[in-house]
Amino acid sequence: MIELNYSNMMEEVIGANGMAVNMLEGMRGRVSGLHGQFSERTLKEFAFLDLPGKDTSEIRRIAQEVRNDSDAFLVLGIGGSALGPRAILEALSPLHNLKQGPKIFIYDNVDPGTMRHILSVVDLKRTTVNVISKSGSTAETAASFMVLWDRMKTIHGNNASKRFIATTDPVSGALRKLATEEGIRTLPVDPLIGGRYSVLTPVGLLLAEVAGIESQDLLSGADQVNNACSDEDLWKNPVYLFSILLYLMATEEKRGINVMIPYADSLKYLSEWFCQLWAESLGKNGSGMTPYPSVGTTDQHSQLQLWMEGPEDKVITFIRVNDYGKDITIPRVFEKYESMSYLSGHGLSALIKAEQESTELALAKKGKPNMTISIPAIDAYHIGQLFMFFEIATAFTGLLLNINPFNQPGVEEGKKYTYGMMGRKGFEDRKQEVEAARKKKTRWKV
Amino acid sequence: MIELNYSNMMEEVIGANGMAVNMLEGMRGRVSGLHGQFSERTLKEFAFLDLPGKDTSEIRRIAQEVRNDSDAFLVLGIGGSALGPRAILEALSPLHNLKQGPKIFIYDNVDPGTMRHILSVVDLKRTTVNVISKSGSTAETAASFMVLWDRMKTIHGNNASKRFIATTDPVSGALRKLATEEGIRTLPVDPLIGGRYSVLTPVGLLLAEVAGIESQDLLSGADQVNNACSDEDLWKNPVYLFSILLYLMATEEKRGINVMIPYADSLKYLSEWFCQLWAESLGKNGSGMTPYPSVGTTDQHSQLQLWMEGPEDKVITFIRVNDYGKDITIPRVFEKYESMSYLSGHGLSALIKAEQESTELALAKKGKPNMTISIPAIDAYHIGQLFMFFEIATAFTGLLLNINPFNQPGVEEGKKYTYGMMGRKGFEDRKQEVEAARKKKTRWKV
Numbered sequence: 001m002i003e004l005n006y007s008n009m010m011e012e013v014i015g016a017n018g019m020a021v022n023m024l025e026g027m028r029g030r031v032s033g034l035h036g037q038f039s040e041r042t043l044k045e046f047a048f049l050d051l052p053g054k055d056t057s058e059i060r061r062i063a064q065e066v067r068n069d070s071d072a073f074l075v076l077g078i079g080g081s082a083l084g085p086r087a088i089l090e091a092l093s094p095l096h097n098l099k100q101g102p103k104i105f106i107y108d109n110v111d112p113g114t115m116r117h118i119l120s121v122v123d124l125k126r127t128t129v130n131v132i133s134k135s136g137s138t139a140e141t142a143a144s145f146m147v148l149w150d151r152m153k154t155i156h157g158n159n160a161s162k163r164f165i166a167t168t169d170p171v172s173g174a175l176r177k178l179a180t181e182e183g184i185r186t187l188p189v190d191p192l193i194g195g196r197y198s199v200l201t202p203v204g205l206l207l208a209e210v211a212g213i214e215s216q217d218l219l220s221g222a223d224q225v226n227n228a229c230s231d232e233d234l235w236k237n238p239v240y241l242f243s244i245l246l247y248l249m250a251t252e253e254k255r256g257i258n259v260m261i262p263y264a265d266s267l268k269y270l271s272e273w274f275c276q277l278w279a280e281s282l283g284k285n286g287s288g289m290t291p292y293p294s295v296g297t298t299d300q301h302s303q304l305q306l307w308m309e310g311p312e313d314k315v316i317t318f319i320r321v322n323d324y325g326k327d328i329t330i331p332r333v334f335e336k337y338e339s340m341s342y343l344s345g346h347g348l349s350a351l352i353k354a355e356q357e358s359t360e361l362a363l364a365k366k367g368k369p370n371m372t373i374s375i376p377a378i379d380a381y382h383i384g385q386l387f388m389f390f391e392i393a394t395a396f397t398g399l400l401l402n403i404n405p406f407n408q409p410g411v412e413e414g415k416k417y418t419y420g421m422m423g424r425k426g427f428e429d430r431k432q433e434v435e436a437a438r439k440k441k442t443r444w445k446v
Numbered sequence: 447m448i449e450l451n452y453s454n455m456m457e458e459v460i461g462a463n464g465m466a467v468n469m470l471e472g473m474r475g476r477v478s479g480l481h482g483q484f485s486e487r488t489l490k491e492f493a494f495l496d497l498p499g500k501d502t503s504e505i506r507r508i509a510q511e512v513r514n515d516s517d518a519f520l521v522l523g524i525g526g527s528a529l530g531p532r533a534i535l536e537a538l539s540p541l542h543n544l545k546q547g548p549k550i551f552i553y554d555n556v557d558p559g560t561m562r563h564i565l566s567v568v569d570l571k572r573t574t575v576n577v578i579s580k581s582g583s584t585a586e587t588a589a590s591f592m593v594l595w596d597r598m599k600t601i602h603g604n605n606a607s608k609r610f611i612a613t614t615d616p617v618s619g620a621l622r623k624l625a626t627e628e629g630i631r632t633l634p635v636d637p638l639i640g641g642r643y644s645v646l647t648p649v650g651l652l653l654a655e656v657a658g659i660e661s662q663d664l665l666s667g668a669d670q671v672n673n674a675c676s677d678e679d680l681w682k683n684p685v686y687l688f689s690i691l692l693y694l695m696a697t698e699e700k701r702g703i704n705v706m707i708p709y710a711d712s713l714k715y716l717s718e719w720f721c722q723l724w725a726e727s728l729g730k731n732g733s734g735m736t737p738y739p740s741v742g743t744t745d746q747h748s749q750l751q752l753w754m755e756g757p758e759d760k761v762i763t764f765i766r767v768n769d770y771g772k773d774i775t776i777p778r779v780f781e782k783y784e785s786m787s788y789l790s791g792h793g794l795s796a797l798i799k800a801e802q803e804s805t806e807l808a809l810a811k812k813g814k815p816n817m818t819i820s821i822p823a824i825d826a827y828h829i830g831q832l833f834m835f836f837e838i839a840t841a842f843t844g845l846l847l848n849i850n851p852f853n854q855p856g857v858e859e860g861k862k863y864t865y866g867m868m869g870r871k872g873f874e875d876r877k878q879e880v881e882a883a884r885k886k887k888t889r890w891k892v
Contacts, residue, residue, distance in 0.1 A: 007890035079747025094559065098543065098567040109744050110801070112770045112794040113540065113824070114711045121544040137785035140743055143776050143797055146789060150777035174783045195747075256757060257703070257736060265560040276748035283752025290703060290752065290759070292738070297586055298555050300857065301525025301641075302722035306729025306736065308856030311702060313736070324558045330589050331596035337620045339583035342870035343592060348558040351589055351868060355556070358863030361883050365859070378559070410754030411746060413811070417804030422797060424788035437807050444453035 001228065002385050004238035006371040008364040009245050009315070017312065017367040019248055024234065027244050034399050035232045035240070038392075045406040047192040048391055051200040052223035052384075056215045059202050062165060062185060063209030067102060072122040073210045075106045076144045077132030077203070080276060081167075082108030084199030084387075085132075085207040087273040088218070091383050093211045094266045101212055102128075110140045115147065124155050124163075132167040132203055134189060136175025139418060167202050194406055196277045199387050213380050221384025229392060239389055242317075242371070243397040249315045249369060250289045251401075259307070261294035262319035263356045264378060268295045270319075274390050281394045281405040288401070297355045304359065308366055316363060316370035319386075320356050323377045324349040447674065448831050450684035452817040454810040455691050455761075463758070463813040465694060473680060473690050480845050481678045481686070484838075491852040493638040494837055497646040498669035498830075502661045505648050508611060508631060509655030513548060518568040519656050521552045522590045523578030523649070526722060527613075528554030530645030530833075531578075531653040533719040534664070537829050539657045540712045547658055548574075556586045561593065570601050570609075578613040578649055580635060582621025585864060613648050640852055642723045645833050659826050667830025675838060685835055688763075688817070689843040695761045695815060696735045697847075705753070707740035708765035709802045710824060714741045716765075720836050727840045727851040734847070743801045750805065754812055762809060762816035765832075766802050769823045770795040 011018030038046065066073055075085055086106050089096055097103045105118050129148050133141045152160040166179040170188035179186045187202035198204070200222055205215035229239040249255040258278065260271045271293040278291040294303055296318070307314055327347035334340045343351065356372075363370045373389075375382045398405025420430025457464030484492065512519055521531055532552050535542055543549045551564050575594050579587045598606040612625040616634035625632045633648035644650070646668055651661040675685040695701040704724065706717045717739040724737040740749055742764070753760055773793035780786045789797065802818075809816045819835075821828045844851025866876025 005887055005890060007887040010890065013886065013890075078744060082744070083748070095563045095567060109711050109741075110794045110798045111709075111711045112772070112774045112798070115774050115794060116772060117541045121541060135785070136783070139789065139797065139801075140747075142786040143789050143794060146776050146779050146786065147774055147794070149779050153779075174780075174785050178780060178783060256759065263557075265555050265557045272748075276745075279749050279752040279756075280747075283754075283756030285755065286757060288752055288756035290736075290738070290756070292736070295555075298524060298528070300860065301586075301726075302529070302718075303725050304860065305854045305856040306725040306734055308729075308859070309731065310725075310729030310734035310736070311732060313702065326558070326562060328558045328561050328593055330592050333592050333595050333599075334620075334624060337582070337624060338871070339581070339620050340588040340592065342865070342868055343585065343589050346868055348556045348561060348589060348593070351585065351864075352556045352558070354864050354867035355585075355860070357880060357884070358867065359860045361863055361880055362860035364883070408751045410751040413754070414746065414750065414801070414804045414808035417807055418797075418800050419788070421800035421804065422788055422792055425784070434803060434807055437810070438803070440459065441451055441453040444451055444456065 001376070002225065002238065002382070002389055003374040004242055004371065005374065006241060006245060008360060008370045014364050014367050014369060017253070017369055019245060023248055023252070024244060027234065030400065031234050031240055031244065032232055034396060037399065038396070039230070043406070044192050045194070046395070047190055048197040048200070049226060051193070052219040052226060052388070054219070056205060056219070059187060059205050059215060060209050062187065063206055066128045066210050069126070070102045070128040071126040072128070073102045073104045073207070074118065074122065074127055074129045074148070075104070075132060075207060076129060076141050076148065077106070078108045078138060078140045080195030080198050081132040081141070081203055082106050083269065083273040083276050084204040087199065087269040088204050088208050088213065088383065089211055090269040091266045091378060092208070092213045092380055096211060102210060104207065104211060107144055108140070110143050115144065124151055128163055128165065130165045130167060130206060131175065133175050134169050134191065134195070135173040136168060136178065137173070139415070139422070165206070167206065196280055197391055199273065200384070208380070217380035218384035218387070221381040222388035225385045225388040225392070229389070239392045240396060243393045243400065245371065246289065246315060247397055247400045255313055255315050255369065256289045257292055257314040258289050259292040259294050259303070259314055259316045260319070261296050261299060261316060263296040263352055264319075264321050264324070265295060266378060267319060268293070270383070270386060271295060277390060277394050280408050281398050282401060282403065284403045284410070287403065296359065297352060300355065300359055307363060307368060314368070316368065318356055318360060318370065318372040320353070320372050320374040321378055322374060324352070325377065447822070448671065448684065448828070448835055449820040450688055450817065451820065452687060452691060454806060454816045455695070460810050460813050460815060463699070463815055465691060469694055469698070470680065470690060476846065477680045477686055477690065478678055480842060483845065484842070485676070489852070490638050491640070492841070493636055494643040494646070495672060497639070498665040498672060498834070500665070502651060502665070505633060505651050505661060506655050508633065509652055512574045512656050515572070516548045516574040517572040519548045519550045519574050519576065519653070520564065520568065520594070521550070521576045521578060521653060522587050522594065523552070524554045524584060524586045526641030526644050527578040527587070527649055528552050529715065529719040529722050530650040533645065533715040534650050534654050534659065534829065535657055536715040537712045537824055538654070538659045538826055542657060548656060550653065550657060553590055554586070556589050561590065570597055574609055574611060576611045576613060576652060577621065579621050580615050580637065580641065581619040582614060582624065583619070585861070585868070611652070613652065642726055643837055645719065646830070654826070663826035664830035664833070667827040668834035671831045671834040671838070675835070685838045686842060689839045689846060691817065692735065692761060693843055693846045701759055701761050701815065702735045703738055703760040704735050705738040705740050705749070705760055705762045706765070707742050707745060707762060709742035709798055710765075710767050710770070711741060712824060713765060714739070716829070716832060717741060723836060723840050726854050727844050728847060728849065730849045730856070733849065742805065743798060746801065746805055753809060753814060760814070762814065764802055764806060764816065764818040766799070766818050766820040767824055768820060770798070771823065
């Protein structure tokens with residue numbers, strides 16, 4: 001089970017920068033109200049809570065086809081459609097492409113360099129492409145899909161559609177329509193589930209199964225968190241506590257930057273996934289917090305100086321791993337070098353755990369608020385737990401902030417300029433606006 | 447040549463959130479004084495400015511040996527000793543390990559999982575290990591060095607030392623001493639050059655040459671920036687302008703978060719390298735800004751919502767690429783789908799550039815300060831330019847803030863607790879402190 005240790009958030013432990021117990025007690029009323037909303041599913045977007053009960057047989061069947069007939073599996077998607085799958089892949093099958101099974105590539109950009117490099121190392125004859133888009137009209141995903149479709153047509157002719165899988169809306173949208181017409185295999189994503197809450201749908205689960213990861217384990221972990229975090233009493237509900245502490249730190253203490261630092265290389269993208277979820281859900285109405293991706297011990301040599309002695313604007317969340325699996329012992333060599341020999345005989349896991357605990361304590365001693373989420377091990381079950389933990393926490397925090405954690409109105413404006421520049425009908429005035437701005441700019445060029 | 451376009455930082459363009467020309471004019475006196483410090487090298491740590499003139503023949507010679515006798519090249523280092531090499535590798539040889547030449551691994555942690563995975567895919571008989579540490583006493587690097595030394599001894603016996611290269615202080619420190627005793631090849635790093643300013647020393651250049659990247663091109667680019675950015679007039683010096691604008695935005699406008707968003711997948715780690723440089727150099731005395739790593743277009747689907755509608759605490763710096771190399775044209779397919787067909791006929795590079803410009807404009811229209819650094823192409827020369835540009839900017843901004851940009855006192859405290867827990871002599875009291883804190887913590891556990 002996930003454990004939350006929040007002692008270093010409290011004034012009793014870290015002094016004046018910490019939270020008082022009565023501040024949290026004062027939230028009881030609001031928590032109770034929001035808890036009711038969750039348990040009664042008052043918003044239709046709470047649908048993400050019910051994902052753990054879904055049947056995965058179709059996902060597993062299609063993944064098996066891919067494993068049988070492909071040497072490469074190329075995901076086209078962006079935002080949550082890429083970060084979720086990537087978080088799963090990096091956490092549960094690190095260095096995947098140097099091992100057995102289909103190599104996996106995730107193309108979440110329109111960078112021609114990356115596309116060239118991917119095309120130079122895969123054999124399209126033995127590649128399956130998974131296009132992930134609710135609507136099909138996301139420009140980046142559409143562009144790369146069109147490129148791959150054309151190339152697959154050249155190679156496979158009328159059989160090209162067999163090299164694709166579309167993960168999309170069950171009924172509407174261009175991609176659904178196109179998949180039906182062309183005979184492309186599909187997997188559905190509930191339209192009520194936004195990209196950043198979609199990791200436990202076919203968006204993430206198909207890649208998991210292709211990589212040899214049990215999707216059912218991910219769902220079981222998520223389900224466990226759903227059940228274990230259903231207590232209305234905030235002192236007994238780690239998800240609510242996590243949310244309330246960050247909410248109060250941001251609103252009462254002006255600590256608007258949340259660092260997420262797992263102590264494991266393989267959780268780097270889980271941290272990035274969390275940051276997308278948190279940023280896009282909560283950054284609205286001039287409010288929101290800035291989630292900051294990090295990884296330990298590495299970033300102790302990068303960000304720690306700033307946390308320790310920089311502005312008082314951060315809260316640090318550690319993710320601690322209790323069991324790193326088969327350990328590697330630091331051998332008895334260089335014994336006469338005192339600055340190295342003290343390490344001999346310890347496991348690497350003892351060192352990484354000691355560093356995590358040391359950093360936690362060093363921060364606490366300086367009065368810097370921090371908390372620690374511990375997981376027993378990095379496996380599908382516990383990664384599933386973390387996904388659900390952070391999804392509930394994000395939605396809950398959004399409601400605390402009185403904002404809708406399920407939309408993203410702020411990204412539409414830029415898209416319209418892009419449509420204009422790419423010649424999409426109806427956006428001609430946008431093109432003119434870009435060109436006008438461009439002329440104005442040049443006078444400032446150095 | 448790098449170009450800085452800062453129109454969207456100015457009140458004339460973005461309104462009240464922008465900078466007034468006279469604010470910048472008011473900095474002339476300070477800039478002139480600091481400019482004198484740079485040109486007269488008043489601090490010994492300005493040594494990094496003179497790196498472009500260094501001879502690289504020994505680096506090239508050793509790299510050639512590695513290329514001749516190794517299938518894998520494993521770098522052990524952390525912080526600047528890892529981020530610099532990684533930024534070079536990802537920018538200039540993307541997907542390197544799926545191509546020709548020695549595979550390259552950078553181990554910058556003490557995660558036993560990562561070490562296991564690396565050991566499972568390399569053949570130590572044909573591997574060269576590059577240990578990077580000024581002192582040799584960095585715990586993470588020492589631990590991994592000890593593990594590799596022991597394994598290489600088992601395989602190569604007395605020839606084990608031939609499988610190592612130590613990049614370290616030219617005279618002092620445990621690693622220098624050990625390398626001399628054991629007959630390990632070495633490359634020197636000037637003790638005046640801190641890890642985060644070391645990318646243009648053998649720290650970054652050896653990996654570059656092993657990967658088939660011309661180190662001389664990196665240095666030539668850096669040299670060009672040194673010369674081109676030597677004008678005392680802030681309006682003619684893009685590095686000073688960049689620094690002053692960020693400094694004024696942080697100190698006068700409370701915009702303390704600097705997002706660095708290159709529009710190229712391969713510059714993701716350049717952004718992370720910048721963040722380490724900026725964070726560890728400037729996060730001191732309760733001041734400093736928080737650099738934020740990002741990559742476009744990807745993070746438009748992750749962070750843009752927060753930039754557009756979240757708190758007024760950010761400045762966005764775009765890195766725009768003018769030429770992405772060989773382009774990929776979006777083909778004429780799916781013509782009846784209006785939400786996709788408008789893309790047909792454009793290159794992916796046109797789309798990524800349109801998105802960059804659109805995002806810039808959408809932010810400006812909402813009064814969000816942003817600026818754009820343009821580079822002609824992603825090659826060694828221009829990456830070298832960026833390295834030197836940001837190193838000067840960081841040092842300059844530190845001096846503007848009246849802080850020493852070359853030390854990192856805040857990271858020492860945590861190290862002492864780790865020494866205590868790992869049983870290093872003289873740190874016994876630290877161990878007790880950790881254990882006392884641990885007991886106190888449990889009461890808060892959920």
